[in-house]
Each structure stands twice: as structure tokens, then as C-alpha cells.
Amino acid sequence: xxxxxxVASFVHKPxxxxxxLEGLAPVDGGLxxxxxVGGGGHAEAILxxxxxxxxxxxxxxxxxxxxxxxxxxCSYGGRYEIRRGRFLELPGWVPRDSCDGALLDLGxxxxxxxxxxxxxxxxxxxxxxxxxxxxxxxxxxQLVNEASEAELAKIFWEFGGERESxxxxxxxxxxxxxxRMDRTLQLAGLxxxxxxxxxxxxxxxxxxxxxxxxxVNEELSSxxxxxxxxxxxxKPGGRLAVITFHSLEDxxxxxxxxxxxxxxxxxxxxxxxxxxRDRKPEARxxxxxxxxxxxxxxESNPRSRSAQLRILERE
Numbered sequence: 227x228x229x230x231x232x233v234a235s236f237v238h239k240p241x242x243x244x245x246x247l248e249g250l251a252p253v254d255g256g257l258x259x260x261x262x263v264g265g266g267g268h269a270e271a272i273l274x275x276x277x278x279x280x281x282x283x284x285x286x287x288x289x290x291x292x293x294x295x296x297x298x299x300c301s302y303g304g305r306y307e308i309r310r311g312r313f314l315e316l317p318g319w320v321p322r323d324s325c326d327g328a329l330l331d332l333g334x335x336x337x338x339x340x341x342x343x344x345x346x347x348x349x350x351x352x353x354x355x356x357x358x359x360x361x362x363x364x365x366x367x368q369l370v371n372e373a374s375e376a377e378l379a380k381i382f383w384e385f386g387g388e389r390e391s392x393x394x395x396x397x398x399x400x401x402x403x404x405x406r407m408d409r410t411l412q413l414a415g416l417x418x419x420x421x422x423x424x425x426x427x428x429x430x431x432x433x434x435x436x437x438x439x440x441x442v443n444e445e446l447s448s449x450x451x452x453x454x455x456x457x458x459x460x461k462p463g464g465r466l467a468v469i470t471f472h473s474l475e476d477x478x479x480x481x482x483x484x485x486x487x488x489x490x491x492x493x494x495x496x497x498x499x500x501x502x503r504d505r506k507p508e509a510r511x512x513x514x515x516x517x518x519x520x521x522x523x524x525e526s527n528p529r530s531r532s533a534q535l536r537i538l539e540r541e
Contacts, residue, residue: 240267241530245517249467249537250327252276259328260284261313264335266295273302283320284308287359314452325459333471348414348431356442366438370407375399386437453482460540467537483538487511512537
């Protein structure tokens with residue numbers, strides 16, 4: 227029996243909704259992708275804007291999100307297909323060169339953060355889980371208790387930019403020798419004791435939790451391949467809109483967009499101007515700079531503050 231929160235509480239306000247719709251410009255008869263469908267907020271708006279015959283393919287790794295999206299979109303029956311899975315897998319069931327637009331809203335959603343049992347939050351006590359897809363074996367608990375000190379330090383530094391990565395990793399390894407770390411507040415409390423707030427707004431465990439979440443879900447390792455996969459599903463003139471929430475994601479998206487928009491190929495690992503070979507650009511940058519939420523949206527939805535939207539159009 228499913229717990230009642232699976233659908234009913236998986237509702238969140240879509241970020242940068244107006245800007246996404248302006249960028250994708252959905253039209254009647256168009257075919258669109260929402261590769262991180264979440265609770266279906268962006269998908270619903272895209273279907274509404276492409277009425278009466280526009281269609282949408284959607285997917286999400288989170289089973290609760292898929293259920294919530296299907297329920298939310300029930301009035302658009304026949305105009306969408308939603309499956310559980312990663313956007314990297316979309317080419318397995320969406321025709322290549324067929325779509326007019328695609329959206330990827332990266333990162334963790336509010337419903338995932340707000341449910342203590344999901345283990346994403348350092349502000350509520352719950353199991354150290356952090357899986358977006360509960361079918362996978364790896365959890366944050368397993369990583370925290372079984373990774374070596376060097377591996378943990380690398381994760382905290384590379385995925386969280388945590389300056390005290392080595393000290394935190396050393397103390398976690400020391401603490402787990404006497405008691406297994408299996409609760410979110412247990413880990414957050416250890417980090418806070420090591421690095422007291424002293425008036426800082428951000429919780430000292432913020433970067434550690436971000437790094438563990440990224441590592442558990444392999445968010446960055448598959449992002450570039452996922453961007454390539456979704457880009458290949460667009461028809462000429464189709465647009466790819468990507469919302470990021472931290473600098474690592476945004477840097478990868480920015481680099482991918484620039485590579486697609488270049489009018490030359492790079493020969494070798496280093497871009498040497500004299501060795502460039504001319505080529506026709508694969509895409510056009512619709513946004514030269516990232517679009518950010520305005521003051522009104524940031525005030526009504528504080529979690530939108532770090533959001534950045536970039537849009538690319540396939541040539």
C-alpha cells in the first residue's frame with residue numbers, strides 16, 4: 227500500500243515558468259519534452275499553451291513524481307506519455323529529430339526536500355537516503371559509512387566546493403567507527419559541531435549534503451550525455467531549455483551550449499586558434515546570459531533564488 231504523501235504532497239511551484247514558456251514558445255500541434263517532470267507543473271503549462279493538439283513526452287527518476295504528474299495531467303489525456311526513468315534514456319522511446327522543445331529542470335525538488343523520510347534535508351531528521359530513484363541500491367548512508375576518507379573528501383570538494391572537506395571526511399570516518407551514521411541530523415549535527423554557524427545564514431552542512439546527493443544520484447556524471455541525448459531529439463528550430471541550481475551544473479550546461487553554437491571544431495584537448503577547423507554551428511544561443519528569477523518570484527519562492535535558465539535552439 228502506497229503512503230498518502232506519494233501523490234497528494236508532491237506539489238511544488240514550477241520555477242521560472244513564464245520565462246520557460248516564452249523561451250520554448252509552445253504552439254498547437256507541437257511536440258515537447260519534460261525530462262524532469264516532477265509534479266507536472268511545467269508540463270501542465272506546456273500542454274495548456276500548446277492546446278488543443280500539442281503533445282508531451284515526460285519522465286522522472288522519482289516514482290512519486292511520475293504518479294503526481296500523471297494525476298495532475300489527467301485532463302490532458304491522450305496528449306502526453308510519461309514514464310519513469312532518466313532523461314538520458316529518452317532516445318529509447320522518443321523519435322529522434324521529432325520535438326519542438328525540451329525542458330530539463332535539474333536538481334532536487336521541494337517535495338523531495340520537504341519529506342524527512344527522503345533524507346535530503348539537514349533540517350529534519352530522517353534516514354540518510356537521498357535517492358531520487360528508490361530502486362537503486364546506493365544510498366547516502368552506504369556512501370558515508372563505506373567510502374574511504376579520501377573518497378569522502380574528494381566528493382565534498384568536487385561536488386560541494388567544501389573547503390573543509392578533508393577535516394569533515396576525517397571526522398566522519400572517526401565517528402562511524404563507534405556508531406554507524408544513518409540519520410540526517412546525526413550527520414548534520416557532527417558537521418555543525420566541527421564548524422559552528424557563528425551567525426552565518428547557511429547551515430554548515432549545506433555543501434556536504436549537496437555533494438552527497440550529487441554523488442548518490444550520479445547527477446553530474448550523466449549530465450553531458452543526457453544533454454546530448456535530449457538535443458538529438460529536437461528538430462531543426464527546436465529549443466532546449468535547462469534550469470540549473472548550482473554552479474557545477476550551470477558550468478556544464480554553459481559549456482555544452484557553447485560547444486554546440488561554435489562555428490569550428492577543436493583539434494585535440496586544447497583549443498588552439500591556429501588549429502581550428504571551420505564547421506556549421508549545430509545550434510544558436512537564444513540566451514547569451516542566464517535568466518534568473520525576478521525579485522517577486524524570489525520572495526514568493528525562496529528556493530528559486532539560485533535558479534538559472536539557459537536556452538539553446540537547434541540549427
